[in-house]
Amino acid sequence: MQLTLGPILGNWPADRFADFYARIADEADIDRVVIGEVVCSKRLPFFADRIAPAAERLAAAGKQVVFASLGLVTLPRERRQARDATELGGPVEINDLTMLRYLAPGQPFTVGPLVNVYNEGTLGFLAARGALSVCLPPELPLASIATLARAAPSTGADIEVWGFGRVPLAISGRCYHARVHGLAKDSCQFVCAQDPDGLEVDTLDGEPFLAANGVQTLSFTCADALGAVDALAAAGVARLRLSPQSCDMVAVARIFRDRCAGRIDPADATTRLSALLPSMPLSNGFMLGPVGAAHVA
Secondary structure: OEEEEOOOOOOOOHHHHHHHHHHHHHHOOOOEEEEOOOOOOOOHHHOHHHHHHHHHHHHHOOOEEEEEOOOOOOOHHHHHHHHHHOOOOOOEEEOOHHHHHHOOOOOOEEEOOOOOOOOHHHHHHHHHHOEEEEEOOOOOOHHHHHHHHHHHHHHOOEEEEEEEEEEEEEEOOOOHHHHHOOOOHHHOOOHHHHOOOOEEEEOOOOOEEEEEEOOEEEEEEEEEOHHHHHHHHHHOOOEEEEOOOOOOHHHHHHHHHHHHOOOOOHHHHHHHHHHHOOOOOEEOHHHHOOOOOOOOO
């Protein structure tokens, strides 16, 4: 099973962005890297000039590079950014069906987890339009993943599953991050940069519940598919996606590679992964249990 590194969802400074991808290129055992802005179009100008050099270094290191697109396209500048993403010289990952407008018929692309691919009909439609790979929404249970993975070979697309990272749950036209600081979205002062993995949100009872990332809502827990690797492989899943967090992502990739190769067992792998994120509980309930935030042994 191959490994994909998803795009950075948080608002990371440009230098940190460049340093991160330099290390991924040089040290991480990753097959595919998705790079670019998905959450907020206002962030892109800060690191737009770092994308091409990072992509070149990743490609030179043997990684397949895919360019990300926005998850919610509403403004003229966002439509321009969507069009520009198709002109970067490589495959594009669509996170909003608006992107299909800017892709020539048959032009290859991948599909990100923000597109609701819940059944074989949607999978077949996107594959016929040119999709080479589909990362399924992370809230799907194992039975649904297996159904889509079995259907994938006849469509020509392969299936990717969310394997690690805070789970993207929703994206909105409004910015909670700005609101909680008493700011408007149009004058947000980019306060989301204060929380590179998202701003933790508690319930009224004071229990951690979600994380806010600008206009995006994430889970508080960090997804962990290590315990399902064997079942996913048996179902025909081609890739696992690792979403960048503020931890040692090279070590995360190593754990997932060792688990996929059978060099470590699920319990040992989960223990090692948990040690990298001591303040962020792990969960696999969407895939393996009735409660998304739970962790099923």
